[in-house]
Amino acid sequence: MDIYGEIILDHFKHPRQSGLINGAEAIADDLNPLCGDKVKISLKIADGKIEGFGFEGDGCAISVASTSILGEQLVGMTLADFEKMNNEEVLTKLGVPISPGRIKCALLGYSCTKKAITVYKHSHE
Amino acid sequence: MQKKGNEAKISPVLAYTMFDWKNVKKDFPIFEKRPDLVFLDNASTTQKPLVVLDAERDFYLKSNANVHRGVYEIAAKADQLYEQVRTEIAEWIGAKPEEIIFTKNATEAANLIANGLATTLGVDDEIVVTELEHHANFLPWLEAAKRSGAIVKITKLGVNGGTDVVSEINEKTKIVAVTQMSNVMGIGPDINEILMAAKKVGAKVILDSAQGIVHSGLRVDQHKIDAAFFTGHKLFGPMGTGILFLRSELSGINPLLFGGGMIKELPDQWLDTPHKFEAGTPNVAGLAGLSAAIKYLRQFDVKEIAEHERSLVKMAREELLKIEDVRLLSPQNATSMVSFVIEGVHSHDIASILGEEGVCIRAGHHCAKPLMNALGVTASTRVSFAMYNGPEDVEKLISAVKKVKEIFT
Ligand SMILES: Cc1ncc(COP(=O)(O)O)c(C=O)c1O
Numbered sequence: 271m272d273i274y275g276e277i278i279l280d281h282f283k284h285p286r287q288s289g290l291i292n293g294a295e296a297i298a299d300d301l302n303p304l305c306g307d308k309v310k311i312s313l314k315i316a317d318g319k320i321e322g323f324g325f326e327g328d329g330c331a332i333s334v335a336s337t338s339i340l341g342e343q344l345v346g347m348t349l350a351d352f353e354k355m356n357n358e359e360v361l362t363k364l365g366v367p368i369s370p371g372r373i374k375c376a377l378l379g380y381s382c383t384k385k386a387i388t389v390y391k392h393s394h395e
Numbered sequence: 396m397q398k399k400g401n402e403a404k405i406s407p408v409l410a411y412t413m414f415d416w417k418n419v420k421k422d423f424p425i426f427e428k429r430p431d432l433v434f435l436d437n438a439s440t441t442q443k444p445l446v447v448l449d450a451e452r453d454f455y456l457k458s459n460a461n462v463h464r465g466v467y468e469i470a471a472k473a474d475q476l477y478e479q480v481r482t483e484i485a486e487w488i489g490a491k492p493e494e495i496i497f498t499k500n501a502t503e504a505a506n507l508i509a510n511g512l513a514t515t516l517g518v519d520d521e522i523v524v525t526e527l528e529h530h531a532n533f534l535p536w537l538e539a540a541k542r543s544g545a546i547v548k549i550t551k552l553g554v555n556g557g558t559d560v561v562s563e564i565n566e567k568t569k570i571v572a573v574t575q576m577s578n579v580m581g582i583g584p585d586i587n588e589i590l591m592a593a594k595k596v597g598a599k600v601i602l603d604s605a606q607g608i609v610h611s612g613l614r615v616d617q618h619k620i621d622a623a624f625f626t627g628h629k630l631f632g633p634m635g636t637g638i639l640f641l642r643s644e645l646s647g648i649n650p651l652l653f654g655g656g657m658i659k660e661l662p663d664q665w666l667d668t669p670h671k672f673e674a675g676t677p678n679v680a681g682l683a684g685l686s687a688a689i690k691y692l693r694q695f696d697v698k699e700i701a702e703h704e705r706s707l708v709k710m711a712r713e714e715l716l717k718i719e720d721v722r723l724l725s726p727q728n729a730t731s732m733v734s735f736v737i738e739g740v741h742s743h744d745i746a747s748i749l750g751e752e753g754v755c756i757r758a759g760h761h762c763a764k765p766l767m768n769a770l771g772v773t774a775s776t777r778v779s780f781a782m783y784n785g786p787e788d789v790e791k792l793i794s795a796v797k798k799v800k801e802i803f804t
Contacts (some may be wrong), residue, residue: 273747274802305743305759306773328773330741331803372747 273366274331281335286342291324298386302374307333311382313344315390320344320352325379332372336364337379349387355380414703420783422691424448433754433791438578438606438732438779440628443688447632450687454680461676463656477679480686481669484638487689488608488623489616493646496639496669497677501605502531503651504624504639507672508601509535511648512570518544521567523598525560525584526552526769527577530762532603536572545569552769556580556726561592568598575607575623579761579777581708581729583607586618594619599645605629609781610704610730612697615640631781632688633681641668650674695782704731704780707789711778714793718800724770732779737796740803742774748802752795 290297294312301308307329314322323341327334340360344352360380361368368376420426422444425434434442460470462477478492485492498504516522522536522545540547548568550558560573571593576583586602593600602623604613609630613623622645627636641648646668650657654674657666665671711733715721718737725734737745742758749756757777760767767773778792 274744279802305741307743330743332744332747369747372743375743
């Protein structure tokens with residue numbers, strides 16, 4: 271199957287939850303030094319649950335689309351469930367095969383979200 | 396055939412280029428194993444002709460032994476081979492054998508010279524580099540400056556890939572470290588002009604020849620450069636082989652590596668140059684391969700290769716410009732490469748789609764972040780040619796780029 275399928279291209283051209291959330295509880299940015307993809311993620315968190323997801327990204331279609339797709343899944347998810355997720359699951363949800371050279375792009379949004387949540391948890395312990 | 400001494404045969408189809416790239420391609424076994432390979436990432440690394448693979452294998456098959464250690468026959472042979480490669484390279488670039496230092500790549504060579512010169516620098520001394528530099532000829536100088544208190548001056552990218560180095564050179568300048576050819580723009584500053592200005596103020600000139608030597612050659616007897624470096628794998632040779640030319644006058648600098656094979660007397664009386672800079676077991680087989688690569692390359696006229704590559708550059712530029720939203724970054728007179736962006740499409744997506752079509756090109760910042768910033772892009776796409784590329788490769792490139800446009804519109 272083609273990596274640049276309709277869904278990926280649609281999310282790239284029209285990213286969901288694009289833009290940062292004002293007054294977000296958790297925020298982080300990350301960078302893929304290989305290709306210079308940049309992403310910034312903000313999360314609204316209440317009662318151990320992700321209530322809102324907003325991001326800003328400058329990068330390739332894979333990094334932007336994968337972050338957009340991830341965001342759709344995360345809204346409404348508890349932090350406990352988020353922690354149970356792993357790289358493979360994130361990649362599977364994209365629905366297209368990701369070549370080894372593009373895995374970092376496809377996981378950029380996920381790793382950035384993990385970073386934001388780790389920081390959030392440290393400050394709420 | 397363009398191999399020297401043979402008469403050139405001009406095919407009517409390819410009348411625009413004298414160069415018989417089709418025959419050359421036959422010397423490179425990877426194209427036999429992968430007939431569909433469209434390899435346009437030669438500025439990153441080149442493919443290897445069979446003679447190079449044979450030379451490496453021959454060393455391990457027939458005379459594998461360490462250098463500088465043994466007295467038995469094959470050890471003596473290894474030593475002889477090692478020094479013979481040094482002599483050949485010296486002769487090729489117009490240096491003395493003892494001015495040729497073996498390293499593992501251009502990066503190590505750059506670190507060796509920058510580290511060695513760092514102790515000669517003081518507070519407020521100036522090192523001039525350009526915005527065109529590869530990180531290999533940039534980060535080592537930043538480190539040298541950090542350690543010595545010297546200042547790094549970075550000359551700005553001008554029009555058409557030029558940069559004005561000369562007006563940055565003054566009495567405070569101690570080192571001018573510049574690229575012979577940018578790995579993104581395919582051109583470099585005027586070395587003669589730089590040498591003249593630098594010599595007037597007693598500054599040393601260091602040349603990053605990693606790209607330049609492949610497409611324009613290097614003669615350190617004609618250009619009185621103080622040091623220059625290049626890397627074997629971009630020269631059709633094996634990975635893990637690098638060369639630093641270090642003019643005799645600079646042989647007093649500190650080594651970068653310490654250990655076996657570089658000491659005269661404990662604790663710190665080093666052997667003479669070049670051996671004092673070559674601690675540890677070197678890549679002898681790799682150097683046998685590099686020697687074969689250089690001999691292979693020297694059968695051709697470097698000007699003819701450059702002309703061939705320029706005709707491919709011209710063709711690629713013309714065709715790329717016909718595609719909507721393509722913007723070329725490299726200048727028209729670039730020898731062997733075309734760098735471009737497609738507005739609205741990230742270079743990594745371009746590379747992925749081209750990759751699926753079997754077209755190998757490079758995307759990203761090309762280890763040249765100052766240049767990317769100067770060009771106002773975070774990443775770009777680079778097509779880079781070698782002597783075995785032909786118009787067919789450009790045609791496949793162009794149809795793949797058109798596919799990118801189809802997918803993204
Ligand atoms: C201009 C330039 N300098 C230095 C280097 C570094 O070469 P190496 O990675 O073999 O050390 C490169 C290779 O990418 C280059 O293009």
